[in-house]
Amino acid sequence: MRNRYAQIALTYTDRWSMRAWLILTAMLVAWLALTRQANFSERLPMLMLGGTACVFAATIVTSQVKEQIADPRSALTPGFRTPHLIVGGVLLTATTLGLASYIAWRSAHIEGGFGWPALRIWPPGYVAIVMISAAAMAWMGYLQSPPFIFCVMALGAVFVMPISEPLNWQTISGRAPVTACVMLALALASLIALWWRMALLNEEMREYHRLDSFSPNLKLSMTGDRFYRRSAAAEVGWFNEWLRGAGRIDRARNVLGASLMRRAAHWRLAISFARANPLFGALFGMMLLVMDYFGGLHEGKGEQGVLIAVPILIGLVVPMLIAGCTWPRRWYTLAQDALRPATRRQFLAEQGAAMGWELMSLWFWITVGALLPTIWYRPHWLLSATTLAMLALTAAEQVLLFAVFVWIARYRGTLFFTWTLTLLAVAAAGFLFVHEIGHADDRLRIPSPLVIAAVLVVALPVLVDAYRRWLRTDLD
Amino acid sequence: MTTANNSPIALAGVRKQYGAKAALDGVDLVIPAGSVVGLLGQNAAGKTTLIKTALGLIRPTNGEATIFGEPSWDLSAATKARIGYVPQVITLYPWMRIRQLIKYTASFYPRWNDGLVTKLLTTWDVGGEDKVGILSVGTLQKLAIVLALGHEPDLLVLDEPAASLDPGARRDFLRTLLEVAADGRRTVLFSTHITSDLERVADRVAILRAGKIAYDGALDDLKDSVKRLHITATAPLPVDLQIPGVVKSQVEGNEALISVRDVSPALIEQIRRNYAATVGVQDLNLEDIFLELHHHA
Amino acid sequence: MQPAIALDVRPNSGVPIYRQLVEQLRAQVAGRRLAAGEFLPSVRTVAEHLQINPMTVSKAYSLLEREGVVEFVRGQGMRVTTQPTNGKVRREAIRPLLEQVAATAKQLSLAPEQVIAQLKPMLEENDDHRK
Numbered sequence: 001m002r003n004r005y006a007q008i009a010l011t012y013t014d015r016w017s018m019r020a021w022l023i024l025t026a027m028l029v030a031w032l033a034l035t036r037q038a039n040f041s042e043r044l045p046m047l048m049l050g051g052t053a054c055v056f057a058a059t060i061v062t063s064q065v066k067e068q069i070a071d072p073r074s075a076l077t078p079g080f081r082t083p084h085l086i087v088g089g090v091l092l093t094a095t096t097l098g099l100a101s102y103i104a105w106r107s108a109h110i111e112g113g114f115g116w117p118a119l120r121i122w123p124p125g126y127v128a129i130v131m132i133s134a135a136a137m138a139w140m141g142y143l144q145s146p147p148f149i150f151c152v153m154a155l156g157a158v159f160v161m162p163i164s165e166p167l168n169w170q171t172i173s174g175r176a177p178v179t180a181c182v183m184l185a186l187a188l189a190s191l192i193a194l195w196w197r198m199a200l201l202n203e204e205m206r207e208y209h210r211l212d213s214f215s216p217n218l219k220l221s222m223t224g225d226r227f228y229r230r231s232a233a234a235e236v237g238w239f240n241e242w243l244r245g246a247g248r249i250d251r252a253r254n255v256l257g258a259s260l261m262r263r264a265a266h267w268r269l270a271i272s273f274a275r276a277n278p279l280f281g282a283l284f285g286m287m288l289l290v291m292d293y294f295g296g297l298h299e300g301k302g303e304q305g306v307l308i309a310v311p312i313l314i315g316l317v318v319p320m321l322i323a324g325c326t327w328p329r330r331w332y333t334l335a336q337d338a339l340r341p342a343t344r345r346q347f348l349a350e351q352g353a354a355m356g357w358e359l360m361s362l363w364f365w366i367t368v369g370a371l372l373p374t375i376w377y378r379p380h381w382l383l384s385a386t387t388l389a390m391l392a393l394t395a396a397e398q399v400l401l402f403a404v405f406v407w408i409a410r411y412r413g414t415l416f417f418t419w420t421l422t423l424l425a426v427a428a429a430g431f432l433f434v435h436e437i438g439h440a441d442d443r444l445r446i447p448s449p450l451v452i453a454a455v456l457v458v459a460l461p462v463l464v465d466a467y468r469r470w471l472r473t474d475l476d
Numbered sequence: 477m478t479t480a481n482n483s484p485i486a487l488a489g490v491r492k493q494y495g496a497k498a499a500l501d502g503v504d505l506v507i508p509a510g511s512v513v514g515l516l517g518q519n520a521a522g523k524t525t526l527i528k529t530a531l532g533l534i535r536p537t538n539g540e541a542t543i544f545g546e547p548s549w550d551l552s553a554a555t556k557a558r559i560g561y562v563p564q565v566i567t568l569y570p571w572m573r574i575r576q577l578i579k580y581t582a583s584f585y586p587r588w589n590d591g592l593v594t595k596l597l598t599t600w601d602v603g604g605e606d607k608v609g610i611l612s613v614g615t616l617q618k619l620a621i622v623l624a625l626g627h628e629p630d631l632l633v634l635d636e637p638a639a640s641l642d643p644g645a646r647r648d649f650l651r652t653l654l655e656v657a658a659d660g661r662r663t664v665l666f667s668t669h670i671t672s673d674l675e676r677v678a679d680r681v682a683i684l685r686a687g688k689i690a691y692d693g694a695l696d697d698l699k700d701s702v703k704r705l706h707i708t709a710t711a712p713l714p715v716d717l718q719i720p721g722v723v724k725s726q727v728e729g730n731e732a733l734i735s736v737r738d739v740s741p742a743l744i745e746q747i748r749r750n751y752a753a754t755v756g757v758q759d760l761n762l763e764d765i766f767l768e769l770h771h772h773a
Numbered sequence: 774m775q776p777a778i779a780l781d782v783r784p785n786s787g788v789p790i791y792r793q794l795v796e797q798l799r800a801q802v803a804g805r806r807l808a809a810g811e812f813l814p815s816v817r818t819v820a821e822h823l824q825i826n827p828m829t830v831s832k833a834y835s836l837l838e839r840e841g842v843v844e845f846v847r848g849q850g851m852r853v854t855t856q857p858t859n860g861k862v863r864r865e866a867i868r869p870l871l872e873q874v875a876a877t878a879k880q881l882s883l884a885p886e887q888v889i890a891q892l893k894p895m896l897e898e899n900d901d902h903r904k
Binding site for chain 2: 240249257270335346474475
């Protein structure tokens with residue numbers, strides 16, 4: 001049966017993500033092995049890249065193991081689960097703990113240079129930071145629950161914010177050995193707990209059905225039509241009902257022949273998380289308020305970058321990321337919705353209007369939420385030309401992002417495909433924003449109205465083209 | 477306009493190509509108003525693609541599909557209000573309660589028969605407060621059928637409607653279909669591979685085989701014309717029996733079992749004389765016919 | 774006697790349902806279980822009772838009407854006609870079944886006398902039962 005373990009290990013090479021990871025990691029390891037001494041500017045990116053590689057490996061391996069376990073075969077085939085868990089566990093250990101330790105060991109001493117001080121890396125400290133991130137990502141990949149992902153993202157944001165920097169450096173350089181050990185122990189314990197949960201995973205557990213972000217086609221062919229229904233079953237909790245504002249449906253009125261916007265609002269009853277948008281804003285507001293408090297803003301230390309540029313950037317980037325997660329669920333009911341009395345043109349325009357409305361609502365609430373510290377500490381900054389122009393730029397960019405998403409969505413690829421392209425579009429939008437406001441000498445530039453106009457000029461033809469293409473797209 | 481153009485569903489030379497594979501390979505099918513048509517075919521014969529193309533959810537690569545005379549791809553709101561559809565894979569908004577989903581669905585239509593919906597839900601024991609996402613496959617199918625009947629459509633299209641129902645619910649469903657749908661005013665198209673359901677309910681049958689229509693006509697005509705002949709001759713029979721319209725033949729010595737497409741007294745008489753044989757005629761039910769037609773695949 | 778109850782079709786038989794109905798009703802009329810002047814049950818009643826498509830029942834009724842076995846009375850339905858139920862009609866009614874018996878007997882190489890000898894007691898027993 002030794003053959004069996006090899007077979008299981010080989011399933012990992014089927015994934016293009018794992019292959020890409022292997023190639024990049026091999027290059028990294030080769031580079032580390034060949035260079036003896038390196039200065040700070042060369043080695044620091046390696047530490048960050050290596051850490052990222054470990055974290056990604058955790059996601060890939062966990063999702064692969066889960067896909068193998070969350071399947072009727074794993075419960076019915078004798079001797080199925082244990083070998084899969086063992087192979088996955090060994091690979092996870094090697095690609096996270098093993099790789100991180102190697103990187104830390106090879107980078108133990110970093111010379112100064114280019115104005116940077118010499119730095120001593122304490123391997124357990126580095127490994128601890130990598131492992132806690134890897135554990136979080138592994139759980140994210142396993143649970144695939146939006147609230148959990150959101151919390152991890154929020155914590156992660158705190159982790160990389162300037163206020164956490166001293167703690168991180170203390171951990172990495174070995175000046176906070178207890179913190180490092182606690183972190184490492186926590187990470188390892190949570191990974192063991194994860195494997196234990198997978199050993200028990202069954203259909204009664206909600207996360208069993210959450211698999212669609214990776215290879216829905218494979219799962220659909222394995223489990224047939226029940227899959228989507230079951231993954232949908234994860235959506236029926238009371239919290240979900242509250243977020244959706246389900247009670248409003250009881251008061252819904254007939255919309256036959258109603259105006260475009262009324263029908264779009266009616267569609268939003270079914271497709272949006274109505275109450276979630278202000279909630280997202282409130283969460284961001286609370287988080288930033290806390291961070292800014294510890295950052296000394298209440299003592300009058302704030303700069304415009306933290307209080308204006310960062311909140312508006314959050315408002316630019318986050319809405320599409322959230323929408324990109326929830327909108328693809330829309331495809332499942334598209335066929336029957338398309339048969340409700342309305343022409344194809346009306347139907348598509350209504351869906352577009354409903355989605356555009358949703359994105360604008362997310363943008364509004366998250367921007368307002370993220371600006372809460374500003375409203376609290378520096379209200380007079382809000383009405384400056386800089387702030388207003390920035391808001392105009394991000395609003396225009398939302399239109400462009402929406403157009404790009406609708407254009408991509410026509411292909412109705414896997415969630416992974418859609419997410420990746422959406423992520424690239426969002427990153428590009430963020431880059432444009434940062435580039436426009438550039439902040440030499442702590443002073444923010446006012447985004448040029450020409451750029452704002454240019455964004456809209458690009459967005460509109462993309463939107464029109466997307467609509468035309470959707471008119472010719474199968475809605476099955 | 478000819479009558480065919482106004483019929484509930486008309487497909488003319490419809491092809492649907494997915495990459496190199498043709499899911500539909502030149503389908504001509506006219507469904508007359510008021511008929512109950514069973515669409516029969518093996519798995520992957522193209523039943524679902526045919527239905528989705530007819531409804532305008534899928535765009536044919538070639539050919540034309542119309543519903544009540546309108547191109548399926550560009551249906552008006554008024555025509556869509558006359559269609560009821562139960563897809564094979566039923567995905568409804570999982571977080572809605574059944575009563576909410578009904579209310580929401582009704583809000584799109586010009587009329588809604590609350591009495592009928594309530595009656596069906598009661599008969600089928602579907603509770604209004606349950607959430608859609610936790611329903612069993614069978615209950616979900618019942619709910620989808622109720623939703624498709626609520627606006628009293630003139631054309632009802634069901635893709636494998638009884639596949640997930642237990643025998644009792646299937647009986648109820650067929651009874652409902654007969655009461656509500658098969659009153660001669662409505663047209664029903666339903667795909668299935670359960671021939672016994674079809675035999676009770678359908679008056680016409682269309683058999684789809686590898687993306688083509690292998691038979692389209694009245695169910696009674698099909699049963700009257702396709703028969704199995706048991707030939708017993710006094711001398712050994714030739715292996716390649718020359719009989720017109722043979723679907724399947726099996727020859728062993730003096731005996732032969734031949735399935736023919738168009739049986740007639742003349743044909744039987746001809747066989748009797750040619751082979752000095754006695755000919756027994758055996759009736760075939762739909763399942764037998766279906767299997768015989770798919771024999772030399 | 775309620776004729777709808779006496780009807781019994783097998784949808785999954787090779788004989789089309791409408792022909793099963795025609796044969797059974799024809800036999801009931803010929804055997805005087807349905808007397809002249811009696812009405813056939815409504816199409817809807819039969820369709821619901823047997824759970825079959827009403828159009829199939831209509832088809833069977835109009836065939837019987839064409840044969841002159843029943844006639845349509847406006848507002849009341851199908852009434853059995855006062856036709857002379859001579860022997861020929863009744864013999865025609867049983868002919869398809871006998872043909873099947875004959876074919877099977879030939880396949881089994883049974884002599885005609887053997888078949889008749891086997892059939893005779895059955896006929897007599899049935900006769901007693903009916904009286």
